[in-house]
Amino acid sequence: MDAMRIDGSERDLASFAAGVLRSAAPIEAPTPFERRVRWDLRGNTGLISAFTLRSGISVAAVRCRWEQAAAMVIDHAPMVLEFVLSRGPVMRVRSSDGDDHLLGGGTFHVGQVKRPMRLVCEWDESARGQDQDNICLTIDGRRLRELLGAKVLPAPIERVVAHTGAYPRAAQAMSPPLYRLLDEIIGCDARGLSRQLYLEAKGLELMAAMVDLLEEGERAASPLLSQHDIARLERARHILLARMVDPPTLPELARHAGLNEVKLKEGFRVLFGAPVFTYLRHHRLDEAQRLLRQRACNVTEVSQRVGYENPSKFAAAFRKRFGVSPSTVG
Template identity: 85%
Template sequence: MEAMSIDGSERDLEGFAVGVLQSAAPIEAPTPFERRVRWDLRGNTGFIIASTLRSGISLAAARCRWERASGMAVDHAPMMLEFVLSRGPLMRVRSSDGDGYSLGGGTFQIGQVKKPLRLVCEWDESAIGQDQDNLCLAIDGRRLCELLGAKVLPAPLERIVAHTGGYPRAAQSMSPPLYRLLDEILCCDGRGASRQLYLEAKGLELMAAMVDLLEEGERAASPLLSQQDIARLERARKILLGRMVDPPTLPELARHAGLNEVKLKEGFRAVFGAPVFAYLRNHRLDEAHRLLRQRACNVTEVAQRVGYENPSKFAAAFRKRFGVSPSTVG
């Protein structure tokens, strides 16, 4: 599997052409601010456009279709906040920090690469012959504050920026306006100065729509969370992870945290992005992946250390999260 590097520069297109397409595909320049590469190689077709907007937004949009199961490795440099829309068949992504997730299926994801990561992206046979559309806006957090006329970022974005891990992310389903804007940017046929102006306007409109969707989702999920509630939810999270092998029941966890069960369940999902025990399961599997990479224990021992009594259930959960068997890690 060939690797390419992403550092947010125009070199990314050359890297994709050489590293993934294995061909020196010509780089087009529709405007002074935009670069584009197209390919039609052995039935694999697609294009990528990358544009630097005057607003401080970096915009990249792609449409790909593969005629065989494919994959690529990406060496991702630390970057700004990334807002990603993805539609079409699922692409499985595994990162060198042990995380695993999917792109595609009409999802909207926000993240920030905090340290160098290698991402392994794979399409299986179910993706053959289907278009996958991806659009990424990247922007510095301080510049986004300036555009919003605010001193601080909206709470969902502030949590991502404040996170100390390698690739914090949040995800939800795309809204109808996001589908429309994705199509309008991918299908833009303007030229010259009008094209640059169009992409500038659509990039800002898309950024506004994504921030609105984030804030609406947060308000709907947690309309009555006070700072004291958030502190109690953090206490619940620490208790839960501290008892990873023998977790408390929901009533017990709510009692220790000083919350009722309804606020615990709704607040936990709003603040930490997952239901209580889904969050615990992901943490267990992430810890298992770390232990396996360190080769500290065999698979059965790792399963027991993260709270799985049944190695078969552990292996099934591990494969579902990371796309590989635990015995292949390390």
């Protein structure tokens, strides 16, 4: 496979389309500050949205789904600091200097490419049918100090900057605020000027949350959650959302995820910031709000599509979450 080239702090979408997708996928421009490219190759689908904020932060938000094993080759140029969130199936990343690490499974890392290198990203059959969400924020270290109002960067970030290796990183598990912000950025459906304002605010909030997490010096999930636990909790979340209309029971969900019920309930609350069925309810209502804004269905149809048999109960839950009646949305 040909390589995708990345120069500086932003993804080169045209290069991605030509080199990795091997197609002249059109570059969309939904706003003056944002560019997108979509693909659908033999069932492997995805969307990359890249935008630069006035704060000096560049953001690339990616959602993809793999229906078969796949690989991507990236020629990576030296760059400023990058902060990466990655949720979903695990992706193995091998670099030309012999480094080997994993992304996905609810991980967060800050790193810096110090010299040109080639990265090979691989997904195996275990990723089939699952969404992988990634957000990459890049920013110059001096600009980050200005935003923080500090003379020096936080110690974990400063160690990355000072390290002489080709691609130093500091990595840990994502926290509940990072999961929330990942959803809010990737799922943003604001348009026009409000979209830019919304993403400006969320980009800064995400940067602040990542800096706070690094400064705390603790694993985001919990010392009680291993990477093995996190991967299985991610599997549980995927199963739960895939069966949104007809959700499994807790014992069934625990069995499919390879966890006991206690670990499922405790781990889900720690990792995703809410109990299992509270998380599902919030997801249902968020999806309903999205559908109503798109005017894709009427209120009754939307309630059924997100798993509510009783439209009155749906309307009451919607008002409780959003403070307005579903009939007023869109």
